[in-house]
Amino acid sequence: MAQYTTVNGSVALITIQNPPVNALRAAVREGLFNAIQKASSDPLVRSVVLSGQNGTFCGGADIKEFGNVSSMSGPLLVEVFALMETSMKPVVAAIEGFALGGGLELALACHYRIGHSKARVGLPEVNLGLFPGRQVIAGEALKLGLLDRVTDHNTVDTALAFAKSVEGKPLDNRRLGNRPCPPLENMDAFFEEAMKRVRSRARGASAPVVCVQAVRGAATLPFHKGMELEKVLLGTLFNSGQAQASQYCFFAERAGARWSMPSGARWDTCRALSISTAAVIGLGTMGRGITVALARAGLSVVAVETQEHQLAEAQRVVSHMLKGGGQVSYSSDLQAAAEVDLVVEAVFEDMALKEKLFKLLSSICKPGTLLATNTSTLDIDRLASCTRDPQLVVGMHFFAPAHMMRLLEVVYGPRSSPEAVATAMQLGKRMGKVSVAVGNCPGFVGNRMLKPYLEQAYFLLEEGATPELVDAALEEFGFPMGVFRMTDLSGLDVGWRIRKEEGLTGPDVPAGQPTRSRHGHRYSPLGDLMCERGRYGQKSGRGWYLYDKPGGRVARSDPWLRNFLEEYRVRNALVARPIHRQEVLERCLYAIINEGFRILDDGIAASPQNIDAIYVFGYGWPKHRGGPMFYAGQVGLARVLEGLERYHLAHPDVPHLEPSSLLRRLVASGSPPIHKWNQMVKGHRSQL
Numbered sequence: 001m002a003q004y005t006t007v008n009g010s011v012a013l014i015t016i017q018n019p020p021v022n023a024l025r026a027a028v029r030e031g032l033f034n035a036i037q038k039a040s041s042d043p044l045v046r047s048v049v050l051s052g053q054n055g056t057f058c059g060g061a062d063i064k065e066f067g068n069v070s071s072m073s074g075p076l077l078v079e080v081f082a083l084m085e086t087s088m089k090p091v092v093a094a095i096e097g098f099a100l101g102g103g104l105e106l107a108l109a110c111h112y113r114i115g116h117s118k119a120r121v122g123l124p125e126v127n128l129g130l131f132p133g134r135q136v137i138a139g140e141a142l143k144l145g146l147l148d149r150v151t152d153h154n155t156v157d158t159a160l161a162f163a164k165s166v167e168g169k170p171l172d173n174r175r176l177g178n179r180p181c182p183p184l185e186n187m188d189a190f191f192e193e194a195m196k197r198v199r200s201r202a203r204g205a206s207a208p209v210v211c212v213q214a215v216r217g218a219a220t221l222p223f224h225k226g227m228e229l230e231k232v233l234l235g236t237l238f239n240s241g242q243a244q245a246s247q248y249c250f251f252a253e254r255a256g257a258r259w260s261m262p263s264g265a266r267w268d269t270c271r272a273l274s275i276s277t278a279a280v281i282g283l284g285t286m287g288r289g290i291t292v293a294l295a296r297a298g299l300s301v302v303a304v305e306t307q308e309h310q311l312a313e314a315q316r317v318v319s320h321m322l323k324g325g326g327q328v329s330y331s332s333d334l335q336a337a338a339e340v341d342l343v344v345e346a347v348f349e350d351m352a353l354k355e356k357l358f359k360l361l362s363s364i365c366k367p368g369t370l371l372a373t374n375t376s377t378l379d380i381d382r383l384a385s386c387t388r389d390p391q392l393v394v395g396m397h398f399f400a401p402a403h404m405m406r407l408l409e410v411v412y413g414p415r416s417s418p419e420a421v422a423t424a425m426q427l428g429k430r431m432g433k434v435s436v437a438v439g440n441c442p443g444f445v446g447n448r449m450l451k452p453y454l455e456q457a458y459f460l461l462e463e464g465a466t467p468e469l470v471d472a473a474l475e476e477f478g479f480p481m482g483v484f485r486m487t488d489l490s491g492l493d494v495g496w497r498i499r500k501e502e503g504l505t506g507p508d509v510p511a512g513q514p515t516r517s518r519h520g521h522r523y524s525p526l527g528d529l530m531c532e533r534g535r536y537g538q539k540s541g542r543g544w545y546l547y548d549k550p551g552g553r554v555a556r557s558d559p560w561l562r563n564f565l566e567e568y569r570v571r572n573a574l575v576a577r578p579i580h581r582q583e584v585l586e587r588c589l590y591a592i593i594n595e596g597f598r599i600l601d602d603g604i605a606a607s608p609q610n611i612d613a614i615y616v617f618g619y620g621w622p623k624h625r626g627g628p629m630f631y632a633g634q635v636g637l638a639r640v641l642e643g644l645e646r647y648h649l650a651h652p653d654v655p656h657l658e659p660s661s662l663l664r665r666l667v668a669s670g671s672p673p674i675h676k677w678n679q680m681v682k683g684h685r686s687q688l
């Protein structure tokens with residue numbers, strides 16, 4: 001756990017050994033404590049170097065231990081830090097790879113810090129619902145005073161030589177606790193301003209706000225008082241559900257990599273195909289972003305667009321985004337895809353068009369090319385059936401902007417081969433995405449759950465709410481944007497096209513169909529009516545809100561919309577009633593959660609963690625709320641069930657509010673913790 005050797009006669013070299021990231025679990029803390037004591041008491045030792053095994057200094061406290069703080073054993077981290085800081089022999093940290101969180105604190109407890117030029121240091125615990133903040137690379141850390149020296153050579157050797165050179169030198173001014181915090185003019189005003197900014201960006205997350213309080217304490221109080229305050233604040237955060245939610249997200253983000261398919265194929269038994277060249281077909285917003293993402297991942301990409309003016313514009317935009325990096329060529333001819341290893345289709349969301357394209361690609365591309373579609377809702381299997389090799393067809397559902405959004409839904413159809421899935425998953429990793437493998441059904445996981453969410457938002461408008469009221473409730477909950485601001489941004493016409501494709505609106509709706517009902521279920525035509533009036537959202541300068549111009553970003557309330565809603569209600573004999581924030585939250589969020597349970601039961605998602613990763617990394621669900629399924633557990637499954645039952649009773653024509661059978665079974669079996677939910681899922685995964 002902490003290897004101890006003596007080097008150059010007088011230097012004790014302590015190496016942390018806890019792969020993969022040298023996290024500071026109990027045995028490591030104990031090992032470090034004992035090693036420092038040993039170095040202190042050995043008369044031959046005059047200095048100490050602290051390093052980490054395998055080119056990695058330390059990834060911080062062991063997050064797995066946070067789940068059960070009461071049973072934590074071994075010395076506390078602060079006890080290890082104090083022992084190092086008060087050592088009478090100089091302790092030098094040799095930082096390679098990263099020193100993060102408690103790992104950086106460990107380095108700060110040393111008297112000197114030498115970092116490799118590529119090392120990253122930082123305190124990212126805010127992402128785990130604890131304070132403090134961002135990571136910096138060695139050069140910046142040197143400027144900030146976090147490191148004393150940066151090297152391009154062997155860091156441990158440099159630190160060993162350095163330790164030798166400082167043996168016997170006074171240490172008092174090297175101890176962090178002795179170093180004064182430089183006073184700031186207008187300290188109070190500075191912290192008040194900082195707090196204001198952090199609060200407005202935190203969207204309900206406590207950690208960033210508490211972090212400012214702790215830094216204020218550190219800057220204004222004597223060292224030991226600052227430490228006491230930090231301990232109290234840390235305790236508050238630890239006991240808040242937010243820290244648990246954020247830590248859960250840390251592991252959910254990584255859980256997708258261990259994917260499995262209903263056939264039993266798994267991440268650790270399937271080999272990915274080798275991919276070095278790709279074609280992206282269709283260079284609208286999505287296609288351009290996908291081209292950038294693939295090129296940045298090191299693939300040689302040919303970007304294909306049959307419309308010449310669109311191709312020229314895409315070339316300009318993509319080159320600008322790549323800033324000269326990346327290997328991209330452009331073509332208006334589909335034949336350019338003949339020799340590539342992978343094709344990602346990103347044309348319009350139109351089944352007939354995609355089917356035609358897949359047929360063509362299947363005849364053009366060399367045998368063995370993986371054909372991926374970026375469809376957000378359409379049937380992967382139908383596309384696969386147009387091709388020569390249906391086993392080589394998968395969905396790669398990117399999220400806009402595709403080069404920035406972390407999420408990638410990898411969709412397998414009943415005929416997709418495990419190798420095809422492994423290849424798409426590995427590509428996701430190369431692009432730095434959080435990739436989640438999911439089954440094939442309309443909307444897959446993310447958009448299937450979005451449907452009942454949007455539906456509830458529209459119904460709430462019919463019943464008396466305004467877009468402002470609904471959005472305020474959701475933004476207060478922590479979403480970066482409420483549902484109406486979000487649809488204005490993504491474009492109301494996207495959903496309109498899908499509803500037309502589904503025969504819910506447009507010429508395919510049979511004559512005499514009631515306005516607010518489809519197949520015997522409640523339906524809101526509000527989104528269709530908006531589109532029929534050219535209100536597509538930001539792109540047309542008006543949607544649920546008003547913008548100063550087409551493409552404008554600043555949303556203003558629109559008096560036209562208020563009149564439109566009033567007239568709509570009168571026309572449909574609806575009486576507006578006051579709607580409370582709580583009802584908005586419960587109906588919108590419980591509808592998402594309920595669909596999540598159905599998706600689990602259908603085997604479309606392999607675990608609640610996968611669903612939560614999709615919502616946090618693709619749909620803006622606040623990380624400090626842990627994702628919809630985790631949130632359901634925090635609210636209490638019985639309470640979610642009771643809420644759904646109540647709303648379904650009030651709206652019996654809304655099937656999405658009818659509690660899912662899995663939720664009922666879980667409540668009936670005593671609401672087990674989230675990691676046990678899979679045991680209650682139906683035996684096998686169904687496929688469309």
Ligand SMILES: CC(C)(COP(=O)(O)OP(=O)(O)OC[C@H]1O[C@@H](n2cnc3c(N)ncnc32)[C@H](O)[C@@H]1OP(=O)(O)O)[C@@H](O)C(=O)NCCC(=O)NCCSC(=O)/C=C/CCCCCCCCCCCCC(=O)O
Pocket residue numbers: 020021023059060061062063064069077098100101102103124125128130234235238239251254255
């Ligand atoms: C950059 C990384 C380190 C590495 O990235 P990469 O190489 O891509 O690898 P990954 O896939 O991410 O990770 C590999 C596997 O390692 C696991 N992992 C990573 N980091 C940790 C960790 N810190 N602990 C445990 N496990 C870790 C990861 O899950 C992967 O395994 P698997 O695939 O999931 O199986 C990158 O991993 C990274 O960024 N890691 C996180 C870095 C980080 O955030 N560090 C900070 C940790 S928090 C910390 O250090 C806090 C310190 C101070 C507080 C200490 C508090 C102690 C408890 C006191 C309790 C007081 C409560 C009082 C209550 C009361 O009073 O009532």
